[in-house]
Amino acid sequence: MDSIISKFAIVLPTKAKMSLLKKLFLYGLAASIIFLLSCEKESINITGEVIEDETDTENEIDSVTLIEADTVIFGFSVPEKYLFVRDADGDGVNDTTVSFDGQSTRLKMAVELIGVLKDTTASVARLTSMFAHEEGVEDFLDVELNTSSKQIRNKIGANTGSAVDTDAVRTDVTTWMTSQVNDVFPNWSTEASSGVAGKIQEAGGGANRYVNAYGLELDQAVSKALIGAFVADQVLNGYLTPTKLDEGTNRAEQSSGSVLEGKAYTNMEHYWDEGYGYVYGLAEDGMDPVTTPGSADKFLLKYIEKVDDDTDFTGIASRIFDAFKLGRVALVVGDYITRDEAAKDIMEEISKVIAIRAAHYLKAGQEGKAEATPDMASVFHDLSEGYGFLYSLQFTYNPETGAPYFTRAEVLSMLDRVYPTSDDQKGFWEVTPEVLEAVATEITTAFGFTYENA
Amino acid sequence: MNKKLVIFSVFAALCFINLMVSCSEDENIEVGEADQNAAGAVDNIDEDAVLGEAFTRGEMLTNWADNIIIPAFEALSGDMDSLSLAANTFTEIPNQENLISLKQSWLNAYLAWQTVAMFDIGMAEEITLRNYMNVYPLDAEEMTTTLLVGGYDLTSVNRQDEQGFPALDYLLHGLANSEPEIITFYTDEFDGPKYKIFLTDLVERMRSLTYMVLIDWKERYREEFIERDGSGATESVNSMVNAYIYYFEKFLRSGKVGIPAGIFSNSPLSDRVEARYREDVSKELLIKSLNSAQDFFNGVHFSQEDSGMSLQGWIDYLEKTRDTHHLDSLINNQFALIHAQVVNLNDDLGVQVTTDNIGMLETYDLMQEIVIFMKVDMLQLFDIKVDYVDADGD
Numbered sequence: 025m026d027s028i029i030s031k032f033a034i035v036l037p038t039k040a041k042m043s044l045l046k047k048l049f050l051y052g053l054a055a056s057i058i059f060l061l062s063c064e065k066e067s068i069n070i071t072g073e074v075i076e077d078e079t080d081t082e083n084e085i086d087s088v089t090l091i092e093a094d095t096v097i098f099g100f101s102v103p104e105k106y107l108f109v110r111d112a113d114g115d116g117v118n119d120t121t122v123s124f125d126g127q128s129t130r131l132k133m134a135v136e137l138i139g140v141l142k143d144t145t146a147s148v149a150r151l152t153s154m155f156a157h158e159e160g161v162e163d164f165l166d167v168e169l170n171t172s173s174k175q176i177r178n179k180i181g182a183n184t185g186s187a188v189d190t191d192a193v194r195t196d197v198t199t200w201m202t203s204q205v206n207d208v209f210p211n212w213s214t215e216a217s218s219g220v221a222g223k224i225q226e227a228g229g230g231a232n233r234y235v236n237a238y239g240l241e242l243d244q245a246v247s248k249a250l251i252g253a254f255v256a257d258q259v260l261n262g263y264l265t266p267t268k269l270d271e272g273t274n275r276a277e278q279s280s281g282s283v284l285e286g287k288a289y290t291n292m293e294h295y296w297d298e299g300y301g302y303v304y305g306l307a308e309d310g311m312d313p314v315t316t317p318g319s320a321d322k323f324l325l326k327y328i329e330k331v332d333d334d335t336d337f338t339g340i341a342s343r344i345f346d347a348f349k350l351g352r353v354a355l356v357v358g359d360y361i362t363r364d365e366a367a368k369d370i371m372e373e374i375s376k377v378i379a380i381r382a383a384h385y386l387k388a389g390q391e392g393k394a395e396a397t398p399d400m401a402s403v404f405h406d407l408s409e410g411y412g413f414l415y416s417l418q419f420t421y422n423p424e425t426g427a428p429y430f431t432r433a434e435v436l437s438m439l440d441r442v443y444p445t446s447d448d449q450k451g452f453w454e455v456t457p458e459v460l461e462a463v464a465t466e467i468t469t470a471f472g473f474t475y476e477n478a
Numbered sequence: 479m480n481k482k483l484v485i486f487s488v489f490a491a492l493c494f495i496n497l498m499v500s501c502s503e504d505e506n507i508e509v510g511e512a513d514q515n516a517a518g519a520v521d522n523i524d525e526d527a528v529l530g531e532a533f534t535r536g537e538m539l540t541n542w543a544d545n546i547i548i549p550a551f552e553a554l555s556g557d558m559d560s561l562s563l564a565a566n567t568f569t570e571i572p573n574q575e576n577l578i579s580l581k582q583s584w585l586n587a588y589l590a591w592q593t594v595a596m597f598d599i600g601m602a603e604e605i606t607l608r609n610y611m612n613v614y615p616l617d618a619e620e621m622t623t624t625l626l627v628g629g630y631d632l633t634s635v636n637r638q639d640e641q642g643f644p645a646l647d648y649l650l651h652g653l654a655n656s657e658p659e660i661i662t663f664y665t666d667e668f669d670g671p672k673y674k675i676f677l678t679d680l681v682e683r684m685r686s687l688t689y690m691v692l693i694d695w696k697e698r699y700r701e702e703f704i705e706r707d708g709s710g711a712t713e714s715v716n717s718m719v720n721a722y723i724y725y726f727e728k729f730l731r732s733g734k735v736g737i738p739a740g741i742f743s744n745s746p747l748s749d750r751v752e753a754r755y756r757e758d759v760s761k762e763l764l765i766k767s768l769n770s771a772q773d774f775f776n777g778v779h780f781s782q783e784d785s786g787m788s789l790q791g792w793i794d795y796l797e798k799t800r801d802t803h804h805l806d807s808l809i810n811n812q813f814a815l816i817h818a819q820v821v822n823l824n825d826d827l828g829v830q831v832t833t834d835n836i837g838m839l840e841t842y843d844l845m846q847e848i849v850i851f852m853k854v855d856m857l858q859l860f861d862i863k864v865d866y867v868d869a870d871g872d
């Protein structure tokens with residue numbers, strides 16, 4: 025009895041986790057547990073504490089014991105860290121089943137790529153080669169990356185479900201990088217003005233920003249677009265989907281515990297962990313990334329932390345991490361309903377992080393533009409980040425509709441409004457605060473938060 | 479619950495007394511209004527009634543505007559006129575005597591600037607006066623290019639770190655190691671005229687911006703400032719208190735002390751001190767700035783001859799009804815500790831961070847305590863929300 029209580033206690037400090045546990049009870053257990061469920065319902069109260077009722081009966085204890093011995097479902101508890109093991113080679117020693125080196129590698133490549141976008145000696149050829157790295161080519165300063173067979177390009181927008189769209193996304197990113205080299209680098213010391221690319225300094229002797237003729241920092245566009253096109257797309261539309269996780273004979277292998285040759289993990293476990301790796305692959309402590317995120321990540325994790333720092337959204341970092349752990353635990357024991365519910369929670373929360381930052385930067389640009397003496401360099405920096413996050417919205421996933429919160433077409437149309445370039449308009453130089461607020465509000469409304477909170 | 483009841487009883491009693499007093503003074507308070515207060519306001523006590531003497535935001539705003547802010551801008555404006563005269567004299571006859579006189583005018587005006595730097599509100603905020611007057615470190619290299627190429631636009635945000643007091647500091651002290659050598663920059667056959675014109679343009683711009691802010695205060699903004707005496711986020715008291723704390727945190731604590739001491743970097747940065755080319759006045763400017771901040775807190779008139787309603791007075795007033803303990807004394811004591819610390823620093827804070835940075839770090843720590851007192855305790859007491867956030871960092 026006592027041991028059961030303590031296992032529940034680990035799972036249950038918050039309401040969100042509460043509901044996940046309920047789902048676990050509701051869907052995940054065999055018929056023999058229904059009796060237990062009805063008892064447990066009474067022992068769960070809405071504040072998120074587990075209160076073990078004094079009147080619980082002997083036969084309940086019996087059934088718990090039985091289940092523990094039988095299916096081991098109650099043998100699992102969600103660990104504090106993302107740490108999972110099995111004795112895969114039968115040597116009596118547990119081996120870790122978690123591996124996401126490939127994701128860490130790709131993220132490191134992307135970090136270097138972003139850095140080189142501000143190196144005026146870089147050529148289009150060099151950036152293209154980094155972007156579509158081939159094993160052995162000396163593209164990176166970090167030599168370990170050069171020997172890797174991984175690349176960024178083939179993971180960009182890979183899960184749009186449309187080869188046309190995937191190609192368009194890769195073209196978008198390539199176009200921004202090329203334009204950075206051809207249009208912005210030659211004007212690195214030109215003073216930017218409406219219609220003229222160059223540098224522009226933030227107020228008070230602040231940072232120089234390097235923008236194209238329309239006020240867009242192309243390196244920011246690339247870097248923030250990768251958060252959607254590269255990271256979120258791989259996680260939400262790739263690895264965490266049932267289509268991916270249940271590929272081939274994955275379920276059968278999972279239930280028989282068949283690991284991949286020479287590895288300690290099953291195919292399904294590895295897919296889930298690869299999704300995890302795109303989010304947490306550069307965390308200082310990859311097993312405990314909420315407590316110890318470090319500062320190496322420049323993509324999604326960085327902005328999960330930033331959103332979490334906003335008191336309007338505090339807790340989101342833990343919710344995402346906890347859902348990753350819960351889904352992973354459920355997957356191991358073959359509880360795919362709980363796995364998929366956890367995946368949906370991750371999809372929803374990560375989509376929301378992107379939306380919050382998109383709206384946040386558009387709002388910052390709106391406020392900056394509305395100043396009596398606008399600090400245009402700061403406005404451009406905010407809007408450029410906003411541009412990339414807005415672009416990333418096409419890679420979000422709404423579990424309720426089974427589609428992105430905004431389609432690619434909708435995203436492109438919103439981008440045209442915040443960054444108008446048709447009819448000789450000058451993009452961020454000309455966009456009005458009203459338009460920025462309107463677009464940001466469309467985003468906040470779709471996600472159920474307010475412009476004020478953004 | 480008990481405590482609330484006690485407060486309520488006291489409140490009701492005092493309301494009654496207040497009513498009697500009011501009646502005897504023949505003031506027009508209606509019984510109905512007092513009843514209304516008593517009925518609905520246990521947790522929103524009308525402190526005026528409790529204490530019998532009024533604090534009003536309007537009184538504080540009036541004291542700030544009439545006795546502190548406008549006189550401070552008047553003084554700066556006067557010093558700007560003197561600076562302008564001295565600059566013209568020097569550019570007409572670039573000799574050592576006129577250079578020395580110009581340097582003195584620069585220092586006087588720089589000290590006067592410390593008394594207004596915290597008032598980033600109204601026209602000063604609108605035109606971002608601070609960004610054109612005192613951005614340092616100066617980008618001396620870029621400024622020299624600008625000056626020599628000519629055709630510059632000093633209103634551009636790109637030029638904010640190439641003008642103001644730091645630019646004059648460089649032009650008067652930093653061009654070379656001795657005064658005769660510095661003068662040769664202005665007497666040079668080819669570039670001399672460019673230096674002269676740039677010097678004059680800088681001074682003229684500082685003078686006219688200062689004047690613009692002063693005139694706006696006198697002819698327009700004073701009225702608006704005092705009229706906006708509500709408790710909302712965009713009303714004058716909230717805006718001014720935020721501007722004040724922001725200034726203390728960002729420009730006094732970090733700019734003058736923290737950044738040179740290396741708080742935000744891997745090692746001390748002696749070239750980030752204020753007036754780095756003059757070398758021996760950064761402590762003096764810091765002290766002036768600290769004194770001005772403390773005087774503002776206490777409502778001391780710019781003339782130093784009297785004082786009026788202030789943040790200190792407001793704290794004192796509120797603490798009579800709340801469970802806080804002499805926050806105003808804590809803040810004033812902390813100012814005293816900072817002063818005691820700062821007087822022992824080197825006149826050149828750049829030398830201080832190089833020879834004994836501990837002294838600077840200790841100064842920073844003492845200032846940080848005031849930030850906490852003000853930003854946390856004081857704002858809680860005043861029920862004012864911080865309206866600024868730290869920058870993104872990328």
